[in-house]
Amino acid sequence: MGMNRTGIQMSPLDSKAMQELEPSVMSSDGMDEIALAELRSDYIANADALGSVPLPGTLTGAVTVGMSMLKGESPQILLDKLGERLAFERTGTRLYDALITKCEVMLGGDISMTIEDLEQIRADEARHFHLVADAIASLGGDPTSQTPSADLVGVESMGLVQVLNDPRTSIAQSLHAIVTAELSDKAGWETLVALADEHGLADMVDSFTQALNEEREHLALTQTWYEEAIGLTYGDVELDDMASTQELPD
Template sequence: MNRTGVQMSPIDTKSMLNVDESERGEPGNEQALVDVRSPYIAEAEGLGSIPLPATISGALNMGVQMLKGDSPQILLDKLGERMAFERTGARLYDALITKCEVMGGGQLSMALEDLAVIRADEARHFLLLKNAIESLGGDPTAQTPSADLVGIEASGLVQVLNDPRTSVAQSLHAIVTAELADKAGWETLIALADEHELIEMVNDFTLALNDEREHLALVQTWYEEALGLTYGDVEIEPPTSSAAAKP
């Protein structure tokens, strides 16, 4: 039984709120917390560093790019980010497949074969990024700052999928969150590759982005089905004249 709300104990709630003003004390603030955090922020050295190219050709390639005014280290950082996220994506779908095998998908149009195809796409994207990093002379096993960042961000999603208490619908909610982030990440990566005039990468990454758009459309549909929603049933009314007039 959920006992988290104060309405579960109205008598105690009333007693707690019925306190004389003189006993309430001064309103609190977060200054003490700010005082603790500030020195740590000022002294921190940043979330890792961009790894140097592991090969002579890679170092030369990076040097040439920097002489041209480009920032190849940013591209390598974002390549590492996407590779880390795709690896996590494959693990998320592994967990979802296991959950659906045990719990079943109910009335969803989602099939285990669909999830296996998406999982294979995520693994294929991981290898695509690995090859892209190596083509630039980078080391795909080195963790870049952005790879570290998305690993921390995605850890909560991994916990949701691996929690035996979460339902299929709740798991799909986490997957939708991951796919939204994945789509945005590929768009950024394509823009960076285009700036560096890496046409082959742009083409390959665009195909991967199209895959992710399809993944997002599918999981959004499955999530809506899990909630009992029928696609297209919700109609958004146009704003009234008074609402439209607001700045």
């Protein structure tokens, strides 16, 4: 508890005066909203796409991608999502770097999380980055290029980076951001496994499934640490037990 003055109840006289304003002052009959919607619609209709998947920069890459397209596959979608995962794993590594730095100063004894735990997850994220980079190169793509989905997750994760690097955020608040990142990471790897399977890339399916299982473990750990950080005391939740008690859809 502190001197938080953001709520309307902190100034009852002013808030009462605001609520007694004439309707004509408080509303413009929706004209402002209509004008804004029309302006946004114009921008949307005339906007360019959010980048593009680059053409292969090597002859081998061009042949590989061309053969895939001749077979009716969509290698550009796989390359785009690989670029997305590459960008996110790079960000994930930086998120854990920031959390480790914060925990070296603030970590107390109320959480089972250790610096060694975080360093292990950080090492996994870095290894996943190299795994995806190698996968892109094996398909003839350029791991250094930024695909549309890579651009997208870069913007999406900016807020997470800000939370972790803000010196004012607590361990619990930082872990909340980490759990958000791990949820997204898990979903991204599930998509990659499905896409690799569609393209018949058995080796990628195996390596991506291993990465997915590691991300599931990261998520379970960070959720437990977050719950401990905010004072929940019911203990760890066994994922297998939860799954066995859930009814399967018809």
